[in-house]
Structure formats: structure tokens, C-alpha cells
Amino acid sequence: MIPAESQSSARLDLPYLQAGQMQKHVTLNEALTRLDALVQCAVVSRSVSAPPTTPADGALYIVPDGATGAAWSAMAPGGLARFEAGGWRAISPPQGLRAFVVDEQRLLVLRDDGWTDVGAAPDRLDNLQGLGVGTGSDETNAFAAKLNSALWTARAEGEGGSGDLRYVLNKEDGAKTLSLLFQSGWSGRAEIGLIGDDDLVLKVSPDGAAWREAVRVNRHTGRVGFPVMDALLRPATQDVLTACDNPPTRARTFRMDDLIRALEAAGVWDRLTALYLTAAHDDQAARLNLKTPGLYDLTPVNGPVFTPELGWSGDGVDGWLDTGLSALALADGGTGIAAGVWLAANPSPGTSQFPLGPADGAETLSMAVSSSTGNFSARAGTGTLAAFGAAPAVIGHFCISRTSTTHVSGYHNGVLLGSVASAFTGYGGGATGLLRRLGNFHSGTVAAAWLARGLDGAQAAALHAALAACLNETGAA
Incomplete structure (x- = not known):
């Protein structure tokens, strides 16, 4: 039950109707106006520093640092400015609010340190800490996918691409490993890549513990070596x-x-x-x-x-x-x-x-x-x-x-x-x-x-x- 002394909601700060209150519609309309601003939040811009002269009714802006004009200069940077009924009103956004910036076509989220880019919507996501497709990611596997088939195809020239598709995989230095590991029942059976040096190597294993090098391509000469077979050579x-x-x-x-x-x-x-x-x-x-x-x-x-x-x-x-x-x-x-x-x-x-x-x-x-x-x-x-x-x-x-x-x-x-x-x-x-x-x-x-x-x-x-x-x-x- 809401305490009698509470005047507004805890998170969105929506005003409550009070017992015996006169003109309850004023309070209700104020709450609805705030909801209209915050729910599925979309702002016109976050870079406009002066209030526009003819804003649309209900237009919402993120107030930038150094904002000018009598109305905006009095508002806190990073807050929301909403135009309604011929005037500007400051709205304090809650932490975690997501806002779509129309003139940038980007999605933002409000954190402790201010508004942070989530990315372009809906075709860009940057700096994610993890991504799981059909399963969950974790600290070891920042990207994890659980699926039965996957398709990667090149963007054609007619679509603005080059028609090529190239994966670039990089490791820190020659002593590190860059490889594809093939498992059966979560136990390794084959591995191919730059394994501990910069030669291309294919290894196989019967049990995931004992490994045997099957093919090695020398990075200097291009020579293809078959260590097991070469061991039989004089x-x-x-x-x-x-x-x-x-x-x-x-x-x-x-x-x-x-x-x-x-x-x-x-x-x-x-x-x-x-x-x-x-x-x-x-x-x-x-x-x-x-x-x-x-x-x-x-x-x-x-x-x-x-x-x-x-x-x-x-x-x-x-x-x-x-x-x-x-x-x-x-x-x-x-x-x-x-x-x-x-x-x-x-x-x-x-x-x-x-x-x-x-x-x-x-x-x-x-x-x-x-x-x-x-x-x-x-x-x-x-x-x-x-x-x-x-x-x-x-x-x-x-x-x-x-x-x-x-x-x-x-x-x-x-x-x-x-x-x-x-x-x-x-x-x-x-x-x-x-x-x-x-x-x-x-x-x-x-x-x-x-x-x-x-x-x-x-x-x-x-x-x-x-x-x-x-x-x-x-x-x-």
C-alpha cells in the first residue's frame, strides 16, 4: 500500500492523486504528460544548444552542456526538456532510461556517467560485454551461440559491398595461439591454426589429451610437412x-x-x-x-x-x-x-x-x-x-x-x-x-x-x- 505521505512514484516521479484532492485531473494529466515523455523515449536531438523557435508540441530534447536561452540555461545538462502548451518543462530522467536520438538515429542509455551510446538502431550494437544466441555468454566466452546452422555471405557490389567475404583473426604475438578447435562431446579431436608459433598447423587427438601434429605449413618457405610421414623419411x-x-x-x-x-x-x-x-x-x-x-x-x-x-x-x-x-x-x-x-x-x-x-x-x-x-x-x-x-x-x-x-x-x-x-x-x-x-x-x-x-x-x-x-x-x- 502506498504510504499516505508519498507524493509521487519512486522511479518515474509520477505525481499521485491525494485523498480529498481538488482538481484531480490536473495531477493525472501531469502524470500522463511525464509518462508520454519517458515511455518509449525519443528525443529530437542531444546536440541542439538553444531552444528551437517553433518546436512541435511534445518535442523532447536532451539538454547539452552550455545550453542557452532563458528556459534551457536554467535546466541541468543531461536532463530532458519537453515543449508543451507553448512552454518548456524540465524532466529529470531516471538511471537506465533508454532514449532514441532521432537526428542521429542512435540509441542511448543513461548511466551514472551520463548518456552512453548503445549504437545505431536497429543495425548497430557497440562495446557489448557479452552476446549469447540461443544460450548465455560468460566471462570466458563473451560470445556464445547454440544453434544448428549458420550462414555468412558476402555483401554484393550491388548492395554497396565488394562481393568478398574475409575473416580476420588476430593474436597478440607468435607465441600465442590462434586456432579453430573441433570437439566431440566437449572433448577436443582436431585443431587447426597458428598454435604456439606462426606456422599453420593441423593437430588431431583421440581423447582430447594426447595430440599429434598431422600437417605443418612452414611460414617462411610454404613447404607442406607431414611430421608423422616425414619422421619415416631418411x-x-x-x-x-x-x-x-x-x-x-x-x-x-x-x-x-x-x-x-x-x-x-x-x-x-x-x-x-x-x-x-x-x-x-x-x-x-x-x-x-x-x-x-x-x-x-x-x-x-x-x-x-x-x-x-x-x-x-x-x-x-x-x-x-x-x-x-x-x-x-x-x-x-x-x-x-x-x-x-x-x-x-x-x-x-x-x-x-x-x-x-x-x-x-x-x-x-x-x-x-x-x-x-x-x-x-x-x-x-x-x-x-x-x-x-x-x-x-x-x-x-x-x-x-x-x-x-x-x-x-x-x-x-x-x-x-x-x-x-x-x-x-x-x-x-x-x-x-x-x-x-x-x-x-x-x-x-x-x-x-x-x-x-x-x-x-x-x-x-x-x-x-x-x-x-x-x-x-x-x-x-
Whole structure:
């Protein structure tokens, strides 16, 4: 029951009718006028500082700081000024009152610190502390939604948009996590994102506790790694993958791994100093020394041409590849030395072509193939030419090996062409080049090349078989 001494309502300050009151309609009309101002409150403006000269009856304004005019200057800033029956009346708004500002098309709410924007209505809400759709938000999940489907679509150009739709998700720094977590029964099963660093990672879990990384995309190189599968690759293969600016396909990776595996099994891998699969997917990979990436990688000189999946081609004039490795360093104080080149395309007709040899200095390691006769000859540890005879073709895998101080052997496609008497006199220190021998150049294409300590016949055959298996699948052989 309302106490007898109460003159108005507690919150909206609506005047009460009193017992025995005369002219009760005056009090009732005053209450209704106040209700008309406060219920579904809409103000004309909050920025007009002087009372308008011809306001509409019932017009309502929020009085700004510094208001002028006899009526408004006497009112409290932030209060309401209502025009009715030819005059202005101040109305004190209660805390929590929501008012729609017509000239701004924005919704305000009155708080302890004054009027605060809620946002444009009905298409804008700013600075919400939480939002729940079909469920409640909380301190951990400021946005929460419980629903069965959701649709996001781009605003079309005809609607004033760009036709694009892009989500921008941001984290504070590289050590933080930015991810999408997929759960089953509130237990994690998969997660994708920038998880603890800035590489893109996909992880999976059987129980939400134990997690296994399935895919990683290196942010620097774009290389796609499969950690579980990569763990099965040989360490040497993983070293090559790390050195590649652009990752090879999985099929190519496994072919390379099979090549290294076969060479290790045949006892050839440890004897190699340099191995180049120049029939690669890009020119950077075609320069890598697979045996020790970063050491004795190839350097193109004077613009040899690279063709993906085929290799480097010389112009027969001045284009070649520098290994940075001398015959003297290759022999490392010993006698045994071996070298091989896989020619993938016929050189121009004419005299001898030189797929391998010194760029300068003493000619103690070189190979020559006659494009007219097919004759194969070489120098290894001596300035004297050793001729092995005609090969079945001027393309394919040519290699030489000195395994003693008295003889040098020549092979074509793993088959011995001849073992020629050749007295050892020593090795020179000039850099070894591909597609070059001193001032002579090769006009064919090199799909693979290698430099090693001396190989016997079985090792030479095993090396050829391993290279053939790899190059046949790329179409270079």
C-alpha cells in the first residue's frame, strides 16, 4: 500500500492523486504528460544548444552542456526538456532510461556517467560485454551461440559491398595461439591454426589429451610437412626438404628418399661428396647438393637454361654450372675418384662435347662425349686422355672411376665400356664445372650429376640403377 505521505512514484516521479484532492485531473494529466515523455523515449536531438523557435508540441530534447536561452540555461545538462502548451518543462530522467536520438538515429542509455551510446538502431550494437544466441555468454566466452546452422555471405557490389567475404583473426604475438578447435562431446579431436608459433598447423587427438601434429605449413618457405610421414623419411631426405625454398611434391619426396635409401644400401652414399638431381621441380632445388645441402651447391654462370623436370641446358658457348669443388678436394689426398653426368638431351652435332671438367687450372678431371661418333673419353688424375670407345648413345649416364694408380674405368648406363691403363700423376685444384671443360662448353642437358671417391663396378651399376629409377619417373631419363 502506498504510504499516505508519498507524493509521487519512486522511479518515474509520477505525481499521485491525494485523498480529498481538488482538481484531480490536473495531477493525472501531469502524470500522463511525464509518462508520454519517458515511455518509449525519443528525443529530437542531444546536440541542439538553444531552444528551437517553433518546436512541435511534445518535442523532447536532451539538454547539452552550455545550453542557452532563458528556459534551457536554467535546466541541468543531461536532463530532458519537453515543449508543451507553448512552454518548456524540465524532466529529470531516471538511471537506465533508454532514449532514441532521432537526428542521429542512435540509441542511448543513461548511466551514472551520463548518456552512453548503445549504437545505431536497429543495425548497430557497440562495446557489448557479452552476446549469447540461443544460450548465455560468460566471462570466458563473451560470445556464445547454440544453434544448428549458420550462414555468412558476402555483401554484393550491388548492395554497396565488394562481393568478398574475409575473416580476420588476430593474436597478440607468435607465441600465442590462434586456432579453430573441433570437439566431440566437449572433448577436443582436431585443431587447426597458428598454435604456439606462426606456422599453420593441423593437430588431431583421440581423447582430447594426447595430440599429434598431422600437417605443418612452414611460414617462411610454404613447404607442406607431414611430421608423422616425414619422421619415416631418411635424415638426409629431411635435410634436403629443409633446404628447399619450395617443397617438392610428396611423390617426388618419396622418389628422392628411395634414391638415398638405395645408395645407402649399396655403400655408395658415404662415398659421394656431391649429388645433384638437376631434373628438379624448380631451379633452386636443381642447384642443391643432396649429399650436403649448402655445401658445393651449383652456381649457374652466364645463364644456362633450367627446364623443370628435365634439368640444366648449356648453350655450347659460355653457359655452365660451377660446383665449387675441385678434383684435389674431392680426392682428399687419395687416388680414388669418380664422377658422373646424366645427359638428358642430345647436344648439337659436331665435335666433342664436355659435360664435366675444370673451369680453370690443371685438367685432371674431365669427361668428353663425341656427338658425332659417340666416343667417350676422360681424364682422371692425369693429363693423359683415356678413351673408352663408343657408347650406345650420346645421352644417358656417363661416369668414370679411378680405383687404382694404374687404370681408369668408363661406364655408360651402368655398363663398363672399358678399363684403360692410365698412370696416376695427381689432381689439380681448379673448380669442377658441369657443361664446361676449360674453354670448351656443352650444348646438351644435364639431368643429374655426382662427384665421389672411387667406385667399383658393382657400385657404379647400383648408382646408375638408383638414378634411373628416380629419373624415369620424372620423365628425364
